[in-house]
Amino acid sequence: MAGPDSLSDDKLAAAHRALRSGGDIQFDMMPAPGRQPPPAWLKALGEWLEEVLAPVGRFLRWIGSFMPDAPYARIFLWTIIAVLALLILWIVVDRVRHGEWRLPQWRRRRTARSVDADEEDWTPDAAPARAWLEEADALAGQGRYAEAVHHLLLRSVEDMARRRPHIVRPALTSRDLAHADGIPSAPRRLFTEIAQAVERSLFGGRPIDAAEWDRCRHAYADFAQTRSWAA
Known part of the structure; x- marks a missing residue:
């Protein structure tokens, strides 16, 4: 006759078998999923970088x-x-x-006297400035205001190129020149006014009338005067 302990063990074994057969609880450790290989393009890129950077690594070593x-x-x-x-x-x-x-150039802070002297040296020659105005006036007299303002812009750029060759480069636009270093504030402001009028005419499709031409002409006249360059 089986004792109480034997019956208890049999019940426990039966319960364990029932629990394992249910499938609700995992009793065995599942193997980890295999690591996915990298994409072919990523592997090719890594091999190419390794080949390219190998001389650099040897040089550093x-x-x-x-x-x-x-x-x-x-x-x-x-x-x-x-x-x-x-x-x-x-x-x-x-x-x-x-x-x-x-x-590399580390700029030193200049005194007010040295700044004034440098800006006075930017004064355009009076004779060429008058000749350029006469050429522009001739175009404006024919009603070709956009060409007249564009003429003043080109002449202003020519004067900058003559006095500061390192500022004017073929790849720069008039907007770039207006923000270039080395131009005094007053001439910069006047040059910007002329450049913006040309930009609106060429790229914005806005015609230049007599009033805007007159403003640009006065801006260039001020641009060419000594007092604007000593501002």
């Missing part, structure tokens, strides 16, 4: 072979190398932007 074993010394030397690399990169970018090789 070659430089590191000349460095001392002291960690702080290596950090200092690598910092200097990084700064020199950034400096070279800046010079190349500046060459692309400005069309000439230039070393």
Whole structure:
């Protein structure tokens, strides 16, 4: 005759079998899903980068072979190398932007007297300015106001190119020139007024009438006078 302990064990075993057969509870550890391989394009990109950057890695290891074993010394030397690399990169970018090789220039704050002297040196010659106005007046007299204002803009740009060759470059627009460094504030404002009139005429389809021509003519007359360049 089975004792109470035997009956209890049988009931427990039966309950365990029933629990496992139900499938509601997981008793076995499932293997982890396999890692998906990377896409073919990503694998090809990684191999290409590895091939391209391999010479760079060899070059850096070659430089590191000349460095001392002291960690702080290596950090200092690598910092200097990084700064020199950034400096070279800046010079190349500046060459692309400005069309000439230039070393970095740290601007010093100038005194008011030196600023005035430099701005007075920007004064356009009176004779060419009068001749340019006469040419523009001839166009305006024929009712060709847009051409007259455009003529004044071109003559203003020519004067800038003659006096500051590094400012005027073929790739720059009149809007770029209006924001260029090295132009006094008063002539900049007058030049901007002429440039905006031409821009509205050429790209905005807005015709230039006699009133706007008169404003641009006065702006150029002020632009060509000494007092505007000494502002």
